Amino acid sequence: MKKYFVIVLLSFGILQAFGQNKTCPCCTEIHSEFDFWIGSWEVTNPNGTKAGTNTLTKVEGKCVLKENWVSATPGYTGTSNSFFNLKTKQWEQIWIDNQGASLHLKGNKVGNQMILKTDKENNKDGQLFFHRVTWTDNEDGTVRQLWETITNENVTVAFDGLYKRKE
Template sequence: MRQNLLSIIFGLIIVTATAQQSCKCCSEDHRAFDFWEGTWTVTNPDGAIAGYSTITKIQNNCIIDENWKSASLGYTGTSHNFYNSKLDRWEQLWIDNQGGFLKLYGNRKGNQMILRSDASQNKNGNNFYQQISWTDNDDGTVRQLWEIITENEETKILFDGLYKKNN
């Protein structure tokens, strides 16, 4: 009986160790954006509902998949977010139902994930980039702030949303 019990315990230890080694996306870096997972109602600063977002991990925890639906405009979009261990950074590819797309790169700093696009030039010849930050708030909400930052100009806010988890 004791030998059987020891065999079972030893077998469980081996299975657990093997499972942990086979998880390619389970490092702390890969979990840095996990605070965004969930099913959310998103509000504007005035409290009006902006839309709904479902964020799940797919592909054995290697991708954080976002599905967005605007509250009123029929606008939808999907983002795929992943930690690129070769480049030591997070990457996002956003694609929407209007044909738009956005590629962002960055990392977590404190309680924020901060991603930005490559620089481009506007019609005035000034360089600009888009930056989106997600702040993990103490109350369980997440603030998403999307900005356009242009040299020699004021920063413009494109979106400021507060994600509140649905129960």
């Protein structure tokens, strides 16, 4: 019995050392860094026009932030899964839309921003480029999502949306 008790205590100590919770392994501070984006949102463009709606929930034992996007442009939808990768010690997002496009973003939270980037690749002109998506947790409860495509020194805005919670 004493041996069993020691094994249990050691196991508990190891789990605690790695910040894991046996009943909820993803209920850690690092796993909640992107929780500011959870909710049901109305999304507008910089000019105030409706860009779409978005719903984000935690799934898979609170390990994955699941996104469901519906664009104001009829017929365009997409979904993503965001998660903290314990092996690489960074956030990752896999985006897939109903047009067959996908993005794999990686990065970390810096201050009040989650900043994720794709790997560099060559465009049709042979120039290196990458995508950078930044989510800013604003003090007023809104979230700004800025998606930029960066080629050499040129930055092109692909999407700039302001998320306001649905009431």
